Amino acid sequence: MKSKKHKNFTLVEILIVVGIIALVTSLALPTYLNHMKNARVSAVQAQTTVLYQAVTSFSMDMKRLPDVNIGLAELLENTSNSAKWKGPYLEVYELPLDPWDNDYIYVVESNGRFEILSYGADGQLGGEGENADISNRGIKKQ
Numbered sequence: 001m002k003s004k005k006h007k008n009f010t011l012v013e014i015l016i017v018v019g020i021i022a023l024v025t026s027l028a029l030p031t032y033l034n035h036m037k038n039a040r041v042s043a044v045q046a047q048t049t050v051l052y053q054a055v056t057s058f059s060m061d062m063k064r065l066p067d068v069n070i071g072l073a074e075l076l077e078n079t080s081n082s083a084k085w086k087g088p089y090l091e092v093y094e095l096p097l098d099p100w101d102n103d104y105i106y107v108v109e110s111n112g113r114f115e116i117l118s119y120g121a122d123g124q125l126g127g128e129g130e131n132a133d134i135s136n137r138g139i140k141k142q
Contacts, residue, residue: 037130040099044118047096048136051075051104051116054089061086065114071106072116 054075059065062084066074072095078085098104098118107115117135120127127133 040121040130041134043099044134045138047098048104048116048118048134050090051096052136055106055114055116058087058089065108065112066106068106068108072104 051072055066055072058075062082066072067079070079073079075087075089076093076095078087095104100118100121100123102119102123105115105117105119107117109115115135115137117133119125119133120131122131124131125133
């Protein structure tokens with residue numbers, strides 16, 4: 001019977017491989033995280049556009065905007081039992097959340113204009129960078 005000769009890795013070789021992996025990770029991770037931030041902002045912009053169009057369709061049918069007390073849920077359910085309602089106005093069964101798992105904010109201004117926005121990563125009004133508010137009108141600068 002022939003004995004098989006096994007060559008084991010030395011500690012130095014293992015440390016070199018671990019060091020190379022750590023170096024590659026440290027170079028690639030910031031780029032990856034930056035792409036994730038940009039992807040989240042793009043997702044919010046796309047979703048607020050879809051929600052804006054759904055509210056516009058709702059208002060054309062109902063001759064009013066969704067009630068701010070009920071919010072965007074009126075896009076999915078005929079809460080007023082109106083014969084004018086031709087929804088659902090979204091192709092989903094529940095309202096989407098923003099990429100940070102927060103509800104979208106629906107605001108109706110005194111002039112009759114409306115806005116749909118996400119408060120960003122921190123979920124709070126205002127902020128900069130990843131925490132900036134993003135609406136169907138774009139990124140809000142503070």
